[in-house]
Amino acid sequence: MSAENMEYLTIALPKGKVFGKAAELFKKIGYTAEGLSDKSRKLIITNESKKIRFIITKTADVPVYVEYGAADIGVIGKDVLMESAKDVYELLDLQIAKCHLMMAVAKKAKRKHLADYANTRVATKFPHIAAAFFNSKGMQMEYIKLHGSIELGPIVGLSESIVDIVETGTTLRENDLVEYAFIADATARLIANRVSFKMKFARISKLTEALRQVVNSAD
Ligand SMILES: Nc1ncnc2c1ncn2[C@@H]1O[C@H](COP(=O)(O)OP(=O)(O)OP(=O)(O)O)[C@@H](O)[C@H]1O
């Protein structure tokens, strides 16, 4: 690790839904930087006095920056973390961006048993998570990777089911789908690069404990 990298703590935050809540949590423990907002187009925002560097990345890329050590730590939804299967430490459940992963099907064509969906098509942004789920049930499936509007799949006959995240359930309801099987909780997590965790142990563990207190006090 270079001297400059050793000096700073680099934190990867995803732009998008998780950004505001994550930035707010860090602010509560005194980790912030001038200009850190979802309106800014700056990709690196530094707090020189505290030796903190925030890097703002596309959601799915946070685990990549952290695995390669371009960021020491990061914040990312458990859904994206599971799908990425990156070799990073998961340090803390931040209890923000609450949602869960599930399988949903068309209300009208709902089948009686999960096994009745064996060998059918699943539309999803999360093919690895979906495959792990169906494999654990001994079911072979055909996975169709989509990048958004997953709920369209069963409506237009692309697939018999979807695997996606649900927060309020509004998107399912408005598209005549119903949740069929719960897969996993998917709140945002604090993750760390394995080498950074050892080399910057004191800093990262102090930060993790401070965040843990904020998260616990919000319960
Ligand atoms: N209702 C929700 N809808 C989508 N994501 C949610 C919701 N609630 C919490 N999340 C979290 O936010 C993350 C998605 O954030 P965001 O939509 O900004 O990323 P994205 O899907 O990659 O978007 P884009 O494709 O626009 O970059 C999810 O991975 C999940 O952890």
Ligand SMILES: O=P(O)(O)OC[C@H]1O[C@H](OP(=O)(O)OP(=O)(O)O)[C@H](O)[C@@H]1O
């Ligand atoms: O249960 P709800 O509160 O309705 O939220 C769930 C919806 O939000 C997400 O989509 P997103 O808004 O990220 O758009 P996308 O279709 O582009 O993935 C997710 O894929 C669901 O479609």
